[in-house]
Every structure is written in structure tokens, then in C-alpha cells.
Amino acid sequence: MNKQVKRYIAGAQLLMFSSLSIATDFVCDENIDTTTQNTKESQILWQQTLTYLRGVKEILTKKQGCEAGPLAITETNNGSANIARDCTTGYRDVQKVIKHVDAVLANPNAAKACFDSQKNYDALALYTANEELKVSWKVAGWLDRPTLTEFYDKKSGDLKKAGLTLANEFWSIVTQSHMPDYLETNITANALPELWAAVGWLPFYADAEKAHNDRFRGGYTYAEVMGPWGLLRIKSINGESVGAELGMTIQLSDTFYPYHYHHPQEFYLPLTTPSCGTENRFFAAHSDSALFEHSSEDSSFIIDANQDTDLPAWFVPKSPNGNYFTYFERNTVHAFDAAPSCDETASGIVSIWGRTTARDNVQTTQICEVIEQQGGERKAEPHSRYRCKPTQWDY
Numbered sequence: 001m002n003k004q005v006k007r008y009i010a011g012a013q014l015l016m017f018s019s020l021s022i023a024t025d026f027v028c029d030e031n032i033d034t035t036t037q038n039t040k041e042s043q044i045l046w047q048q049t050l051t052y053l054r055g056v057k058e059i060l061t062k063k064q065g066c067e068a069g070p071l072a073i074t075e076t077n078n079g080s081a082n083i084a085r086d087c088t089t090g091y092r093d094v095q096k097v098i099k100h101v102d103a104v105l106a107n108p109n110a111a112k113a114c115f116d117s118q119k120n121y122d123a124l125a126l127y128t129a130n131e132e133l134k135v136s137w138k139v140a141g142w143l144d145r146p147t148l149t150e151f152y153d154k155k156s157g158d159l160k161k162a163g164l165t166l167a168n169e170f171w172s173i174v175t176q177s178h179m180p181d182y183l184e185t186n187i188t189a190n191a192l193p194e195l196w197a198a199v200g201w202l203p204f205y206a207d208a209e210k211a212h213n214d215r216f217r218g219g220y221t222y223a224e225v226m227g228p229w230g231l232l233r234i235k236s237i238n239g240e241s242v243g244a245e246l247g248m249t250i251q252l253s254d255t256f257y258p259y260h261y262h263h264p265q266e267f268y269l270p271l272t273t274p275s276c277g278t279e280n281r282f283f284a285a286h287s288d289s290a291l292f293e294h295s296s297e298d299s300s301f302i303i304d305a306n307q308d309t310d311l312p313a314w315f316v317p318k319s320p321n322g323n324y325f326t327y328f329e330r331n332t333v334h335a336f337d338a339a340p341s342c343d344e345t346a347s348g349i350v351s352i353w354g355r356t357t358a359r360d361n362v363q364t365t366q367i368c369e370v371i372e373q374q375g376g377e378r379k380a381e382p383h384s385r386y387r388c389k390p391t392q393w394d395y
């Protein structure tokens, strides 16, 4: 090694050291309850939160098809029957998430001021899946959140049936997951059981009639680890707004998450392979895609996929060792089709999930609405006819 190279390396090390030693200024959201922080249980939850964030950082930065980070699918069909892929570390919103997660990992003691177990949280109702988990895992037992079992028990029909399967078989479903082979940090429920059992779960579509698919509405839940409604709620770091919203999602087998879109960009890393034969599949296309029938009057469009000719070309399989990482730009229309189980074992698609601009504009997930068929009942399926009305954002 010549002297010039050595000097460069020493300089880079010095630069790294000095950037770490600069004070990082964390501003927390206003509603942080720190009164439980010193309990043993809260410490366990915090440690597993940090491991989860280390895992997310690895997902976003580990070289996998790009110079840095993963080569993501951005559209499963770009209108010319090709899959569109891109390197996500090139996107500014993703770069910010990486920078902010790095800041937390480099300064855990300062960031901890913004950590709240959400034991006394009243902004949203958060759940633990079932009572058994509170016996098996001490953090979930200590938090003693209401259960999804009780929640779904008050519902009816297919929604109740799917919801109770999700709630009661939750642990069996989440522990069927594994990381893709190229990643080292295991952040599945097998490695971080206290976090997955105790983080606050939301039955997000249970009361959303617009989703028009009762089994899906009962069979979907998500949780937020870091973000405006999660365990770690940091408003800004060194004056920069923190848009990271990071957590996990579960979609029960044999359900269709209808076509939807939203302002914030989003990524998914699937952790489960289907239990048998049929693949889990997903769809993503930009809102101006040639796949849709666009209105000449406004930004609305119709989705009307032919079951036999379009769907096989529109949807692609997702699994930890195949199409492992997806990134949706603003207003990208996406949908998830979870394969049926082939035996009595409950299963589903378990994913690491994140949004990158959770503090900008409108966050609401907009579902494309099934257009009623003449004389028929509305049911959201991949080949149903939908109308979507995305807002055109200036940036």
C-alpha cells in the first residue's frame, strides 16, 4: 500500500470519527411517555427495537444487485410487459431514512428519550394478538394490551372468522418467516419474539368497508416500531424532519389486498414463502400506467384486468429468496394476493414494511373502489373492475 492511499484511509477514519462525535440533536414527538422506561420490560423492548433498526439498515444498505443496497422492483409490469427495477439508495427519501436510522444506532442513549412502550398510549387502540402471548412473552404480559381475539370476536361473518384465525394463529404465522439468505441480521419473530409479541398491532381494515373483501379485512394487521405512531417517535434529527415509518405487516393466506395507493413512498421485504404450491403474488404500477383506462377529464382511472390474459402478466411472485424487495414511489398502485394454505396450518405473508415520508402531506391509504357489477355484489378480487382517484401531488 503506498503512502498516499494510507493517508487517505487515515483521513477517512478521522472524518468518520469526527462525524460521530458531533452532538446529534433529537427532537421527540410531544406525546412521549417516558415513565415506564426504566422497567426491565421496557429495556428488553428497547434493545429489540435497536436490533430491528440494525436489520432495517442492513436491508436498505447491503449490496444486493446495486453498488449499495437492494435492486428493488418498482413496477411488476411497466406497461410493456416488463418488470421495472431500480436501486433504492438513489432515492432521497430512502437516503434520509438510512441517515436517520444511522443517527439512532450511533446515539442510542440520546434517541431513547423518544422511546415509549405505548403502555399508556391513547392516540390509537393498539393490540396484542392473543392472551397466550402475554403468558409466553414477558413484555407483552407487562403491557397487557387488549387482544385482537377480543376485537374480532365482536365482528361477524367472514371478517370475524378470518380475524380470529389471524389472532389465534398469530404466533404460528409470524414464526414461519425467515430472512433472505444474503442478510445477516435476523429481525423475524424467531429472533425478536418480545418485539413481535408486544409491539402494538392495528387491525387496520376491519372497519374499512371500502376494502370490499371481508376475509382480507379480517386477515390483515400491521405494527409500527419507529414512526409518528410507533414505539420510537422522533420528530426531527439535527433539524431535519424524520419521515421514517418502520414496522411489519401480516396478511392472512387466501386474501386479496385490493389495489391501493398513497402519497408516502413505501417498501416491503417479504419474510415468508407460501406453505405449498401456489405463490404469493403482488402487483405494482405507476398511476399513469398504460395498463389502466385513464379518464380524459381528471386524474381518475379504471383498473379492469382480465383474469386469464392480464393477471398472469400483471402479478409476480414475492418471496424472501426471489423478488425479495419492493419499493413503491408516490401514488404507485399496488395490490397483494396471498396464496391459500394447502393444509390446516394457518399461514400468511409476513413482511418488514416501511414508509419514508410519514410527516408530509396526506398519509391516508387510498383504496381503489370496486365498481358495482350490475345485479352483483361488490367483492374485491384481482380481476374486479375498480375506480381509482389519486391526487396529483406537486412534488
Ligand code: ZN
Pocket (backbone or CB within 6 Å): 260, 261, 262, 266, 334, 365
Ligand atoms: Zn401501500
